[in-house]
Each structure stands twice: as structure tokens, then as C-alpha cells.
Amino acid sequence: MSTLELPRKASEGDHFVSTEPFDPGSAMRLTPEQERFYLASQWKLMWWKFLRHRVAVVSGVILLLMYGSTVVTEFLAPYNLHSRHTDFIYASPQRVHLFHDGHFIGPFVYAQTKRLDMTNLRRIYTPDRSEPRRLRFFCAGDPYRFWGLVDMSFHFVCPAQNGTLFLLGTDRLGRDMLSRILYGARISLTIGLIGIALSFTLGLVIGGIAGYYGGWVDMTVQRLIEIIRSFPELPLWMALSAVLPVTWSPILIYFGITAILALLDWTGLARAVRSKLLALREEDYTTAARLMGAKPARIIGRHLLPGFMSHLIASATLSIPGMILGETALSFLGIGLRPPITSWGVLLNDAQNINVVALYPWLMLPVVPVIVVILAFNFFGDGLRDAADPYR
Amino acid sequence: MLQYIGKRLLMMIPTLFAISLIVFTIIQLPPGNYLESYIAELEAQGESVDQQKVAFLREYYGLDKPLPEQYVRWVGGMLHGDFGYSFEFNMPVTKVIGDRMLLTIIVSFATILFTWAIAFPIGIYSATHQYSWGDYGLSLLGFLGIAIPNFMLALVMMYVANVLFGTTIGGLMDPQYIGQPWTWAKIKSVLEHSWIPVIVIGASGTAGMIRRLRANLLDELQKQYVVTARAKGLPPRKVLRKYPLRMALNFFISDIGSLLPHIISGAEITAIVLSLPTTGPMLLNALKSQDMYLAGTFLMFLAALIVIGVLISDLALVALDPRIRLSGGVAR
Numbered sequence: 235m236s237t238l239e240l241p242r243k244a245s246e247g248d249h250f251v252s253t254e255p256f257d258p259g260s261a262m263r264l265t266p267e268q269e270r271f272y273l274a275s276q277w278k279l280m281w282w283k284f285l286r287h288r289v290a291v292v293s294g295v296i297l298l299l300m301y302g303s304t305v306v307t308e309f310l311a312p313y314n315l316h317s318r319h320t321d322f323i324y325a326s327p328q329r330v331h332l333f334h335d336g337h338f339i340g341p342f343v344y345a346q347t348k349r350l351d352m353t354n355l356r357r358i359y360t361p362d363r364s365e366p367r368r369l370r371f372f373c374a375g376d377p378y379r380f381w382g383l384v385d386m387s388f389h390f391v392c393p394a395q396n397g398t399l400f401l402l403g404t405d406r407l408g409r410d411m412l413s414r415i416l417y418g419a420r421i422s423l424t425i426g427l428i429g430i431a432l433s434f435t436l437g438l439v440i441g442g443i444a445g446y447y448g449g450w451v452d453m454t455v456q457r458l459i460e461i462i463r464s465f466p467e468l469p470l471w472m473a474l475s476a477v478l479p480v481t482w483s484p485i486l487i488y489f490g491i492t493a494i495l496a497l498l499d500w501t502g503l504a505r506a507v508r509s510k511l512l513a514l515r516e517e518d519y520t521t522a523a524r525l526m527g528a529k530p531a532r533i534i535g536r537h538l539l540p541g542f543m544s545h546l547i548a549s550a551t552l553s554i555p556g557m558i559l560g561e562t563a564l565s566f567l568g569i570g571l572r573p574p575i576t577s578w579g580v581l582l583n584d585a586q587n588i589n590v591v592a593l594y595p596w597l598m599l600p601v602v603p604v605i606v607v608i609l610a611f612n613f614f615g616d617g618l619r620d621a622a623d624p625y626r
Numbered sequence: 627m628l629q630y631i632g633k634r635l636l637m638m639i640p641t642l643f644a645i646s647l648i649v650f651t652i653i654q655l656p657p658g659n660y661l662e663s664y665i666a667e668l669e670a671q672g673e674s675v676d677q678q679k680v681a682f683l684r685e686y687y688g689l690d691k692p693l694p695e696q697y698v699r700w701v702g703g704m705l706h707g708d709f710g711y712s713f714e715f716n717m718p719v720t721k722v723i724g725d726r727m728l729l730t731i732i733v734s735f736a737t738i739l740f741t742w743a744i745a746f747p748i749g750i751y752s753a754t755h756q757y758s759w760g761d762y763g764l765s766l767l768g769f770l771g772i773a774i775p776n777f778m779l780a781l782v783m784m785y786v787a788n789v790l791f792g793t794t795i796g797g798l799m800d801p802q803y804i805g806q807p808w809t810w811a812k813i814k815s816v817l818e819h820s821w822i823p824v825i826v827i828g829a830s831g832t833a834g835m836i837r838r839l840r841a842n843l844l845d846e847l848q849k850q851y852v853v854t855a856r857a858k859g860l861p862p863r864k865v866l867r868k869y870p871l872r873m874a875l876n877f878f879i880s881d882i883g884s885l886l887p888h889i890i891s892g893a894e895i896t897a898i899v900l901s902l903p904t905t906g907p908m909l910l911n912a913l914k915s916q917d918m919y920l921a922g923t924f925l926m927f928l929a930a931l932i933v934i935g936v937l938i939s940d941l942a943l944v945a946l947d948p949r950i951r952l953s954g955g956v957a958r
Contacts, residue, residue: 461644464932465925468891469909473925476913477655559775563895566777567910582778586899591785601778608773 280544283621290617293610300607304420310390311413312399314376315576319398319408322346326359327403327411327596334366342368343399356593367397403596405584414581415600421577423607425492425561426554432496433557434550437503442534444504445511452508459501467498471560475569484575491570495557506549510542544622552615555608562604578604634940638933645929646704650697652925653918683711704926710919714912719923722908725808727927729816730893730904733827734931736820737889740828741835742878749839750874754866756844764836771833776892780826780899787822823900827892831885838884842877846870876947882939886932894928 264272274282285291303310319325328343344361351358375392379385393399402411444455474494478487514520515538523533539546564570565579566586573580581600584590590597665680684690691699703710709719748768752761846852847870855865897906905924912921 457640457644461641461648463887464641464645464929464936465648466887466890466894466928466932469894469925469928472894472910472913473652473921476916476921477652479656555773562775563777566775567895567898569910569913582775585778585781588781588784588788591781598778598781601775604775605770605773609769612769612772 280621284617287617287620289613290620293613293617296606296610297614300419300603300610301423303416304423307416307420308378308380308386309388311410311416312375312389312391312393312401313410313413314378315409315414315417316574317376317409317413319404319410321348321408322359322398322400322404323406323408324357324594325398325400325404325408326594328361328398328400330369330401331366339366340368342366343393343397345397354593367394369399370394402599403594405581405597411581411596411599414576415578415603418576418578418581418600419603421488421571421575422558422561422579422604425488425495425577426558426611428489429492429495429499429557430550430554432493433499433553434503434546436496436500438507438539438546440500441504441507442511442539445508446515446530446534446538448512448515452512455504455508459504462498462501465498467560468563470498471495471564472567472569475564484572488571488575491561491564495560499553499557502553503546503550506542506546510545511538514538514541545619548615548618548622551611551618554615555611558604558607558611630944631941634937638937641933642930645933646701646926647697649922649925649929650700653922654693654696656916656918686711700922704923709923712912712917712920714915714917714920719920722920723905723923726903726905726908729902730890730897730906730928731931732816733820733823733893733897733902733904734886734889736824737827737831737893738882738885740824741832741885741889744828744832745835745839746874746878749836749843750866750871752836752840753843753847765840768833768836771829774829776826776830777895777899779829780822780896783822783826784900823893823896823902826896826900827889830892831888834888835881835885838881839874839877843870843874846873876943879939879942879946883936886935890928890932 308314325346325348328346330341330343332338332341334342343366344363345365345367346359347362349358349360350356370392371390373389373392374387375389377385377387391399400410400412402415404410405414440455444452471494474497475491478490478494482490511534520533520537523537528536561570561577562579562582565572565577566582568583571577571580578600582598585594585597585600700710707720709723711717712719712722715722748764752764755761852865852869855869856862860868893904894906894909896902897904898910901907905928909921909924911917912924
């Protein structure tokens, strides 16, 4: 009969303890690539996930280009915002050609000849095929004051000497539409950003307070949000912007309109913040922070918000297009921004009646960048939202 | 059930009260009172002012009284059908409005029906054929519907209708019916004229609804009861019809809350472009000329329309969905 061998009592002598430093990778060796992946930070994972959403990346690039263009608008636009060409009122768009009589002579436009159509009192512009006018690039054109600081006259593209270059036609005062659309981007695009910054702050603060304190504070905020939401947005915007004093300067009106847009927009964000906070404030780490004597502002800002900040940014991005559309609609109706401040909506204000659609359809062109920006923000926001939760 | 309806009706009162407070604040915001600016305007045009009438109006609407009293008078008047005095049209607001509100309701209602009729099949198709070419195409169309400002769409549609069908679409009925009492012929004429505004107003709402319906249905399709039903061997169409579709129907009712403000906003601006005889153009004019009783009435009416619409959708949901009926609250 074999005796059952009992485990020997471990004596100090045969218990081996390595003096080598512990290597956490000893069980499974990670290749450098795997390591890069597993040890990546949350933001890095989001970035990778975002890159996989092709449409969102393309939209992001488009947005970047558009916002980038607003920095150097003066340089990109062939004319100034207000330069008028009294000989070319309602001129139709000129096409850029490369070949004249079968010879390549580089990008040029044909000069336009004007004729008055006496039956429906309309100016008709026809290209004069005999006269090619070559475009100049990186040239001196309309003088401007860059960013209101430096006097310059350097443009990306200019018309030939004594020629014209109206790629998108001109309006009722003979102002170049392309230049005006480029300048309009400055206002239309920034109004979305400033507006969202305002409404983001409002949503964070109000939603944060409601969610953290709960109780009657929460009740009041909830009712307030419900009431604001039961107003139809546009009529209320209309009413509020109609009561902005007529004596205000255009720049004040600009900020007033932005504030009005933000004033009705924060509710969705506040709701999201509130419901998240209500859930998170029951977590142990919140209790721990409170026990250690952290103030509410620090608990909300340092411990709770970072947990869902990425979601908030994504949903904020998705509400920018609504603001841009809102401003466009208000200015279109003539109760939003007013000249000399020029946004796409202000430009569309000229395209209010059916005559324009029939006779001068190029006046409706400012709607194209509006559509592109709205689409781009929607896709970009979708991509951000998907990326906001990289662990899923 | 009855208790829930009662509670829901009671909850509406403070909401409407708060809305009226906000509207009153807005109509009080412009400096000076509107009677004074009205008199100043008349005098600037060289017209004589009927002092007696001015005194009567000032007395009647308590314009020299403190604000809280003015507010009470305004709300009190509204409760028995006196909406104030329009200084631009020089007659009581009730007379100015005529059947504009009714027409707004008709257009909004028709738009909701249109939205449902379009969004329902497309949403289901997109959800059941996720990531197919059809889904992508329809999604793109939907995104375009969101992105194109509806006032531009209205302009272009008006032009296209004019060129293709030779109709001048500027109004909601044939001219001979304007100001006439409601008859079947008039209703028919309104229906004939309302398809452009309905499509234009519905475009962005439909797009949003398709996206929400698709997302909702996709969630539903991944649930275990659907897997079970499929595993039992039910044909796909029957699985769809018996389970997830019924959930989607509830969603249609409950989504009115987010659809209605959208439609009413869209209806206002579209009406302005198409010059429909609804509240839109008149609201804009009233706001521009600071005819504040008129503007206030319209704002109040539009907000009330949404509150009541949401109430109806909540009640319909209670009738439809036993889960809500039993737990006694609306789960959103």
C-alpha cells in the first residue's frame, strides 16, 4: 500500500522568490501593435473609431475647409463685400473656359455684353465670344483691410484688367455673389459656434444643477424645459428677434440673435446632462468624493461630467445645424441680421419672390453652402456620436 | 384611467398659464406701450387721432394700469374670447383673425397625415433592409429633406408647379371662396391647393421621423422576442407584422410631441413664402409692425395647439398601450 504523500511543510530554504522585477507581460507577450491598441487612451480610441466612419471624416474635412476659408475670406474673394458694379446689375454667372478657338490659353472668361429686354424689362447678358479675358492669379485687386487691421490688395484670383469676373452672377446692386457668399460664411458659420457655446454652457449649468440637487430644483427645471419645448421654435424666435430694439447696431443685433437662438436650444442638452447626473450621483465614487469634502461644483465638473462629455460634444454638434438654419430663416424673413452684416440668410432675403426664381435664379445660390454645411454637420455629428462610445 | 386623464388635464393648466406669462412678457418687451406708438405713427402720417377712441381703448385694456393688472385683464379677456385690439387693422383681434386659425389647424393636420403616410413605409423599409442601397438612398433623401431650408423648397416648388401645371399657387383656395362660409366646394378647393404647402412643410418633419422610426425599429428588431419568434419558424413578414410593427405604431403616436412643434414652425415660414391665409404671414406682419395684441394671440394659439396636440397624443397612447395604462404614466 502506497502511503499518501502529504505536502511537505514549506521551509524557508526551498521557497523560491525571484529578485527579478515583475514583468506583467510574462503570461502573454504583446506585439508592439497590440500594445499600442490595448494601452491606447480613451480619446485615442475615439479618434480611431471616428476615422472608420468615412462619411464623417469627409464631412469633417469639408467643415474644416469652410471654417478655414473664413480666416482668409478677403484673400479668396475676387471682390469686396460691398464693391458695386453699376454697369453689371443682375449679371448672369460667367463660365470659366480653357480653350478659345481650339487653342489652350488657360482659364479665362468671355466679356459680357448687355442688352435690355424691353418686353419684360430685364437685362440680358450674353458672353462675347470674340473677347477672351484671362484670369489673373495671386494678383492685386480690390483694396481691403485684412481683419480690419492691415491694408492689402492681394487676391487669389482677379479679373483681367478692365474685365469682370462674376462666377456666380451679381445682385440688384451689381455686387459679386461669389464674394458675398464667401463673406457671408463668416457670419453664418460663426453664429452656429457662438450659439452652441452659449447653449452648451446653459445646458451644462442648468442640467447639472437639476441633476445634482434633484428634488424641487429638478422639478422646477423640468417644468421650465417642458414649457419652453411646447413653444414652436420659429415663431418664438421671430417674436424675440422682432423685439430687438431698432436702435441697436448691427453687431449688437448679431449677438442678440445668437443669444435668442441659444436661449431656446439648451433644453435638449440640459435634459441629457440631468438624466446622466441623476444616475451617476448614486455611484460610490461620488459618495467617496463627497465624504472627502469636495464641493458640488468640483464633484460635478471633475468627477461626473468627464464620464459623458464625449456624448455631450457629439449631441451639441448635432444641434449646430438647427441654429444655422434658424438664423438663415430669420434673416430670410427680414427680422434677423440686417445689412451691412451679411450672412447667407441676409443674401437669401433678396431671393424672396417667385420673380427671382424665374429671372435671376443665381440669387438662390447662397442656399447651396447652407445645405452643404447642414449635411456636413449632421454626418460629422453622427460620426462623433458613434465614436463617443469606443468600447462598444 | 380616468384618474390619469384628469391628472393630465390638470397639468395642462399651469403649463398654459406659464406660456401666457411668457407671451405677455414678450409683447411687453418693446419700449413704450403700443397705443402710444400707434398714435405717434398716425400723427407722423398726418392723420388725425380720434382722442375719444384712444381714451376708450386705454381705459378698456387698462394700458395706464400697472403690468400685473394688464396681464390679468389680458388673460381674463382671452378666457371669454376677447383677444385684444389690433392697432394695425383697427379692429378687435378676433375679427382680424377670421378663419386663419382653422386653416392653420387644417394644414398642420394634413401635414401630420402626410408625414405618417410617407414615413411609415420608408422607415420600415430602411430598418428591415439596413445598409442596403435602398436604405442608403432613402437616408440621403431624408438628410436632404432636413438640410434644405423649407422656405427655399417652397419657392422652388411654387415655380415648378407654375411651369408644369400652370397653377399660380399663392393661397389656399380659389379666389371666389375667400371670405365665404364653409361649404363642401370650399373644402374641396382648399384640398386642391394644399398639397404644395403640405409637401414642403412635411419634408423636414418626414425626414426626421424616418430616422427616428428606423432607429426605433432597429432596436426592436434586435430584441429577444423577435429572435424567438424567428426561431419558432414564423415567416419574416409575419414576425414583422405581429410584433415590432405594433411597437412602431405606438411610437407614431408618441412622436407627435416632437413632430408638432416642428410642423408648426415649418408651417409658419412656408405660409409666409407661399402667402397662405394662415397665421404665418399675419404673425410676421404683426411682429414687424409691433401690433402686439395680434402677435401675442397668435403665439398663444400656436403654443396652445402644441400643448393640446401633445395631450391628445398622450391620451391616445394610454388607450393604445396597456403598459402605460397599467403603470399610469407615459414612458418616453
